[in-house]
Amino acid sequence: MEKYHFIGIKGAGMSALAQVLHDLGHEVRGSDINKEVFTEHQLRDKGIKILPFDEENITEGFTYIAGNAFDDDHIEIKRARDLGFPVVRYHIFLSNFMSRYTSIAVTGTHGKTSTTGLLSHVMNGDVDTTFLIGDGTGFGLEASNYFAFESCEYKRHFLSYHPDYAIITNIDFDHPDYFKDITDVVTAFTEMAAQVNKAVIAYGGDEYSRQMNLDLPVWFYGLGSTDDVQAVNIDTTGEGTHFDVIVMGEYLDRFTIPMFGDHHVLNSLAVITICYLEQLDMDNIKNAFVTFGGVKRRFSETFVNDMVLVDDYAHHPREIKATLETARKKYDGREIVSVFQPHTFSRTEKFLEDFAAALAESDKAYIVDIFGSAREESGDLSSDDLVSLIPGSELLYEAELSRLNSHAGAVIIFMGAGDIQKYEKRFTELLS
Structure with a gap:
């Protein structure tokens, strides 16, 4: 068992990672500002101690995981380094952590959290999957061989990771305080995709995803005839949305999701593609879709x-x-x-x-x-x-x-x- 202290534990990614490590049997605590944040209740429900920022929190025996929102001159980060205690930035720790799993990064300008939540729920319908979601939710399973996580493009943080798979929901211009223009965004996503080990799963209706020139398999999903994984015969009822899935021209199965809107169909196709490539049991996957309850702050x-x-x-x-x-x-x-x-x-x-x-x-x-x-x-x-x-x-x-x-x-x-x-x-x- 290791001992971890999270500096900025209320951050969405930090909260999720703290929960993962706690679930895996490690001693976890953290510190943050004295203001209520939506991630708090999940930490407290698991008995994870939250302290106010104070340099007296820094004691021997802990590995200190520092949130990306805090500079090196933060009182706790500076104190830990002055005392020679290990301090690891969130994205560096996460990169090392995922190396023990078959990892699936979910990225894109929009839809990351919804797709990561759906992916983790559906995969757990067939195989144990540890997951980290950007809404502050994380869960660690000791027997899992898979790790699904949300990977953010802001400040190019996702370039710290080398996952086995990457889902790219779309590429669009956002974060104008950091990215210069859409060309800058596309360059960042292309660099990220080039670091993937097995395959990229990308929305085929996105013009920028189609422009990426990569030396690894790219599976395009969507509603178009040129997509590798397609949804056809889409129907909407009071129960949700129903659609057939075609993979490389061959019928796979008919799926039902308890959600409405084409973007939910597209997110589901991305998840189905991962499950197909990993040869998971499609009956279990179908059943898991039906019980998905959504993620926080998404409708x-x-x-x-x-x-x-x-x-x-x-x-x-x-x-x-x-x-x-x-x-x-x-x-x-x-x-x-x-x-x-x-x-x-x-x-x-x-x-x-x-x-x-x-x-x-x-x-x-x-x-x-x-x-x-x-x-x-x-x-x-x-x-x-x-x-x-x-x-x-x-x-x-x-x-x-x-x-x-x-x-x-x-x-x-x-x-x-x-x-x-x-x-x-x-x-x-x-x-x-």
């Missing part, structure tokens, strides 16, 4: 009175479109209301017109104040600039949430990557 529903309140992490125009597509298909005929919190000034400015076009597909859109970042200046941009581009949209302040009561029977979707959850929580309290 998470609460039913209050006659309303459906949805919490969703969507913070990019393409993600907003996918979330609204799910709402339309699942709740056909209901009014769809968006309450959107723009995330960072740089992203809002870069995608202002794209945000407007995506949100205009709502029946009604409300925009709250931009959630800024400590690493950027606000400039002259405000949520008013977005409201001016969306017909019929309005600004909404936390003190005015009762205005949403006018949408009786509606599906109200609270979207964003900042603290939009406080708006949903407050409105739920008002309804209760």
